Amino acid sequence: MNNKILKQLEYPKIIEQLSAQAETSLGQEQVNQMKPSTELSEIQFWQRETDEAVQILRLKGHIPLGGIRDIRPQVKRAEIGGLLSAQEVLDVASTIYGGQQLKQFVANFDEEEELQIPILTERTESISNLHQLERSIRSCIDDYGHVMDGASSQLRTIRSQIRSYESRVRDRLEGFTKSKSQMLSDAIVTIRNNRYVLPVKSEYRSHFGGMVHDQSSSGQTLFIEPQSVVEMNNKLQEARVEEQHEIERILKALSERIQADGEFLRENVNALQQIDFMFAKAKLARHMKAAKPTVNEAGYINMRQARHPLLEDEDVVSNDIEIGDTYTAIVITGPNTGGKTVALKMVGLCTLMAQTGLQVPALDGCELAVFDHVFADIGDEQSIEQSLSTFSSHMTNIVDILNQVTESSLVLFDELGAGTDPQEGAGLAMSILDYVIEQKARVIATTHYPELKAYGYNRDEVTNASVEFDVETLQPTYRLLIGVPGRSNAFDISRRLGLSETVIEKAQSMVSDDSRSVENMIASLEQSRHEAERDYEQAAEILEEAENFYRSLKHEYNQYLNKKEQYEVKAKEKAEKVLDQAREEAEEILDDLKQLRDEHSVKDHHFIEARTKLDQQKAALKGSDKQEEQVESAKSIQSLEPGDEVHVKTFNQAGTIVQQVNDKEYEVQLGVLKMKVAKEQLEFVNRPEPEKTKPSPVVKGRQVHVKPELDLRGQRYEDAIQQLEKYVDEALLAGYHKVSIIHGKGTGALMKGVQQFAKEHRSIKGSEFGHANEGGTGVTILKLA
Known part of the structure; x- marks a missing residue:
């Protein structure tokens, strides 16, 4: 697929929309690299991948991808011995955490929902659990990218000294602001060149001694470090240098940890990139109300209620289109601005989308073919620089197409043969179509030439089509009618616009009998179609x-x-x-x-x-009741369970037990229907062998099974706090270092209770609200000791 064809069919606009659906720069990078494939197996895999994501969005509405960053440059720099900044190290921890959240989401989803998601499961399983590295980073760097005092005992000591020096310097300078305020431009302590100074009026410079670090633009104020605090400022500077050295030592150690786990981090990033990409495709499908197409190599296209992917719902008219079975070519006729070119582009663009793994805006059950090449000659490509007319430009493009076309090609011609003498143009158009059909390619062409209407009737491989025109409103309806050629509406339109009937009748008399016969035949077909639609x-x-x-x-x-x-x-x-x-x-x-x-x-x-x-x-x-029960028991053989196959005597039809409603009724699946049936109307037939289910992945620790989150919404305050206390004990036994408490926003009472509980509990070392993608203030994250 060359870029010129992709641009003509507006494929780059689809890429733009898809890129906007990605949540990370990783996903956007993958989107920008995508191209249509010509391998059937690869396309089918891409379609399954997209459909998995669509099903998950349908059931859950979202997938957690927050906090994920493109950390590949950081990992590469760490591997060559570079020193990462605190923010870069924090991005690594954030990405590890984001991957674990996603992995937990998929594990929980697999437990709760009866949905097969092998592709997503395989990708999340490839995400490594780098808990130790994340904990090491989180213990040194806070959420704002600052190295914390507790990162090392040496750093804690140095920062304690810094605060002590700063306090002593400020106390001494604040004494000046009180005793010599009349000599100061402003009674404040400020900083220049990273040293504490006073803003002194220039005429009082000699009263303070020390060093001048700066002056105001007017020269009236000097920023002086008094001699009495020079020594303390020097000690403060030395402590700050030591602090910076200790921070660099800590970051160096963390960078070395990242270097050691570099391969695992790269694998995690690759998996997260693929997952974001597949869900970007799913979100675009949801936005377009698209469906998964079946793809084939037989050149068969069949779409029902298909829409152009780039047109908004309120502007687009749905159309049915089929090609590649009984006919391999469609000739579309009709008025200008009637939608012929839109229909042409819709088929080409939907084909490219399907070959990229994207779902297409059509009803379920749509089918599209895999083509080695999609060729298009669309639009006015007149070139002044090359001194080519519209006709010459089109013919140059058509020549290139005819030289490359094969039986695995889709060819789209817009206004074939236009721009020259009508008779010669019609002849060329028919000859070109004949050549493409002989190559067994699939071709759709639009034209104004009436000769091509008869062309479609004279060849088995070709069918006519048209875009409908409403003579009453003098507006096109944009409906594509397969099997019906477009007819000239010139006389009807002229009559509606008020042209004299005498003039119209004279014009009609000048039209040949053959043309009138064709128009009458088309009118008869349209009438038959309207009657069929009404029926x-x-x-x-x-x-x-x-x-x-x-x-x-x-x-x-x-x-x-x-x-x-x-x-x-x-x-x-x-x-x-x-x-x-x-x-x-x-x-x-x-x-x-x-x-x-x-x-x-x-x-x-x-x-x-x-x-x-x-x-x-x-x-x-009383015995009659027991006798009836024994008879029914003999007929049913055993108590019925969900999944049992039964015979419904009332309807003389086989069904499957869905669930027991009460002691006397069951809900039974009969084909597409579900209905309640009395127990005595059911006869047991068979019980299928139960499927083996995968053991649910749970976190084990000292015989404790507990999830990393607790939902307290809807509970009374006292019950919620009691349950929270029990849950924290279980989480500690399970070895968790961080858990999520979901309390909702509501009145705020439960949120305050959780926060207060966290402050008072000796095993909880801190708490914070969740990120926006985790529930915000409706969730409290507890950090366990």
């Missing part, structure tokens, strides 16, 4: 009504099953109550009969038989 819309409405009716009927049937079961339960409960009441009444009658037994000589076995019959009746009622 399609009606069919779509009927289909939607049928689907709504089906959903309503299904809902009502489910309600019927629920109510049926409820009525059965109520009937059984009512029958039991009636039977219990009858039993009580029978017991009372039997008691009365017992009292009269001696008089009537009634035997005991008669009472026993009567009571036994009553008990049998009640047992029969």
Whole structure:
């Protein structure tokens, strides 16, 4: 793909948009190096890479890439023995931390989501855990790039001396500001040449002695270091020199540590660069509402509702386009500004994007071909310097294309044959198209010549297309119509604009019979298309009504099953109550009969038989429930679990258990539908073998399993603090040096409670709010001892 073609199809603008989506300079560097590939396997891998990132953004909305820097120059300088500055060393620690955050994000995501992300997982696994180096840097350099007092005991001692000297010098000079304020231009202590001085009026110079370090622009003020503080200032300067030497020693040691881990750091940077790049592609796809294309080497392109990638949604009209199956060439006709060139560029640019691993703005299921070359002759390339006309310029370009075209080429001609005599131009256009078709290339051409309309009908490899024009509004609709050539609207437009009917009729009489036949045929095709579209819309409405009716009927049937079961339960409960009441009444009658037994000589076995019959009746009622359960149990074989394959008797259809709703209902997947089904309507079929899952990566330490962050949002204050205390103990056991406490912003009460807890806990040596990409003031980072 030469740069001229890429520029004609506006590919550099896609690169600009993609670069803006990268979060790091590493990603931007990778974007600027990308080029379309011609290897099918490489393109397919790039597409899988982009799709992985798209799926993660869809589920999580973001990926943590904060704090990552391009530290390759620092690593290289350290490896040749150079001394890195404090900020450069801090950038190394920040990049190590950013890599670990990303690695943890992917590990947690892999645990929580049922999504296969092998490419991202492999790249994060290549990121080395350089915790020791990061801790060494963080213990010496603060978040602002300053070497801390605790970096070494020697530095702490030196800085203590510096503060002592500074205090003594300032105290002595402040004594002058009080006792001799009338001799000073301003009663303050200031600094010149890194030494503490006083602003003395020039006429009082002799009253202070010492050294003059500077004077004001007017010469009225002298900045004098009094003799009494010269010695203390000298000691202060010596201490500062010692401080600088100690800082350089510390930075040298850290630079040597970075040198030792240089290879691992480079590998980390390379992995982070690739990850930022793949997510930049995913963010661009989300912005464009794009879809993953299937790529092939058969020269087949099929896109539904495709849009030009560089046009905003409110400006673009979606179009369907297909080429490479029943026909290999498309000839597009229609009025100027109707969208012919946009359609041409859309196909070329989407092809280049797909071959770069980018998703394209079209519906899911789109398919694009991999071409060795994409050729284009688009726009007016008249050259005054070369004394070439528009026609000559186009022909020069076309000659180069014809010399290089192969069966693995996509050729795009805009206004083929324009700029010369119409008859000769039409002849050339048809001849050029014939040549390209003979080479078995894929070709799309736009033209004004009416002769090419018949050309499309006379060749099996060619189909006509047009851009639609609304005669009522006198405006193009920008819709691309495959299979229908564009017709001349000159007479209709003239009539709408008020041209005399007499003039129009005379003009029509001058048109040849062949031309009128072609125009009538095109008009008939357009009418047939409009009728087909109208029928399609009606069919779509009927289909939607049928689907709504089906959903309503299904809902009502489910309600019927629920109510049926409820009525059965109520009937059984009512029958039991009636039977219990009858039993009580029978017991009372039997008691009365017992009292009269001696008089009537009634035997005991008669009472026993009567009571036994009553008990049998009640047992029969309860036994019916058990019998039903046994029958159902025999049919279902065993209790149903998610993933089991079942037969739904109601619909006589196979399904899969999604989940158990309650003791009597299951949610079942039937094709694309999910619905609740009563337990008795299900018959067990099969239980698939469970897939082996990877063990979840957890941090282990002294038999403690704990994540590096705790979420307290939504909890009561007392419960949150109690949980925080327990979590800190577990984190200490796990060996963490830094953990994140997510408390949210809210009223601020929980945030203050966490901050206060951190101050009082003896094992917490410091706390800070998270960075902007970590949650800002909604997250507190605890540094553990």
